Amino acid sequence: MGTQVKVERFTSATAAQVKSAGFDFVRFGVWVNAMQTAAYQKRIGAAFAAAQEADLPVLVTVRSTIALVPPSSNESDRNAQLRDVAKQLTSVVRSLVSAYGNNVLAIELWNEPDLATYWPTGNSDTTFPIYMQAVCAGLKPIHRSVPVVGFGFARAPARGSQSDKLLESIRASSAHCIDAVSYHAYGMSELQIQHASKYIRSRYCLPALITEWGISSRGKEGLTGQAAHINSFLMGRESLNTPLISIYEWQDSVNGKNARERNFGLLDALGTRKPAFGAALTALHSQ
Template sequence: MIAFKALVKAGVVAFCICSAAARGQAQPSGQWKLDSEGLAKVGTQVKVERFTSAAATQIKAAGFSFVRFGVWVNAMQTAAYQKRVGAAFAAAQEAGLPVLVTVRSTISLVLPSSNGSARNAQLRDAAKQLTSVIGGVVSAYGNNVLAIELWNEPELTTYWPTGNADTTFPIYMQAVCAGLKTLHKSIPVVGFGFATVPARGTQSDKLLESIRGSSAHCIDAVSYHAYGMNELQIQQASRYIRSRYGLPALITEWGISSGGKGGLTGQAAHINSFLMGRQSLNTPLISIYEWQDTVNGKNARERNFGLLDALGARKPAFGAAAIALRNQ
């Protein structure tokens, strides 16, 4: 995957600050409860490379209570990327926004020609790299980490470029969970950012079941993406996950694009309706995708999920979200 020694060496300076204080202020792992009014904690997704202090201030003023962004294990070996991650954490902390940190690799965890014991060894080595990066993030920024989210949409080849997930995911994640045992005492861990809710018989359910013994001691909640789901479906998902796995369900991505049939007004109406109805969703955390439009999306839909446009101007969806967040 990457040179692990180089990663550790490059990370020494970036992750040496305030480790004792960070661990001391880390939030307890059993924090996933609705607030006193039965409302979910609502945040929004940002991109590390575009997240600034000004954006953080806007997000906080709009009523969001956290931000979500990704940290890529294979990129953390470079000083430039470490600096970018550090700046994103600094911007969030300055605005009083905890960070839900999604940690994964963007490249394959094994060599294409590997199989059998060699492949399994590479998966376990990659797991050590991921847990090392998580340990560094928590050491440096733990006082502002809401939770660590393990991976993102592992049932999709795009986000799991490591071969057959049915066979590689369990070996890798069991090793990750083993490596997080000590760290998990100080920081909430959620998984695994599934593209589809783990309903009975789905691929995400099978992956979760495949590491059930490990995940029971590894994650505090199941995270999934709820695009296109209605209120009843979300309620059913929460009940199923709680019943089968004994864990709460968190929505770490939900959004609506202005690049579709409804346009700007349709996006705003859907966002307002969704957030105004969050009290009935039985979901303690929701992250809205996303803060700002993405210029390099593959189509109009993918480019226009933002509450702001690509230049930073507010779309009607921004006002709709702010009103919903203030009214409840």
């Protein structure tokens, strides 16, 4: 059981709080396009240092926040550019593993590529497989030492879904690239999560991981509703057939696009504990 944190405010004190709450790891993102600046590299280094100080391994989600290639009507040129830019991601992963490998729980490739918002590189049906096949080829040496999971889908793969289509499109590569399929389980019931795990295992021979699950305190049930759902989910985690789960998220954000998205935290934006924190604490220390 882990929780998502933001690198820009993840300190040693925060890491100690996360650890004492009962979480086993933290998840945070590293943006390939931002790693070109020394300031961002320093921020990532500080986040890893804080996690290591608290003995918290890191699930690192690596992706770009900008389009990988410009629009092009020439398919061969676009595909060549995608293969070339894949080297940037593999280079970042190699540098992370080299610098922080002892504290890397796993590398997660991308985040919600089944949504256009997080795959701003044209039609994912055609661009995703070209890019990820090149990424997988470049990560073969890394794969021997650090687990690699993919691809943080917004929806659990199910027959005919977009996430299922993307997995199928790189099936030959993924068998030598990823050790597990990761997805986000917002709003899913226990039975739906169990079915997703069974489907992924039977179709792809890989375990299913939940790298985001959470509930906002700005929904119709408010703070008490968030706490109740957090407690119920964590208390039932043993029945989910899911070996790794990351809660979204540790602390409310200040830059979400709406009130709902800004209030998924166990703590509020100022660091004050919400009822959800107490619910998580009780559940995590009960088993």
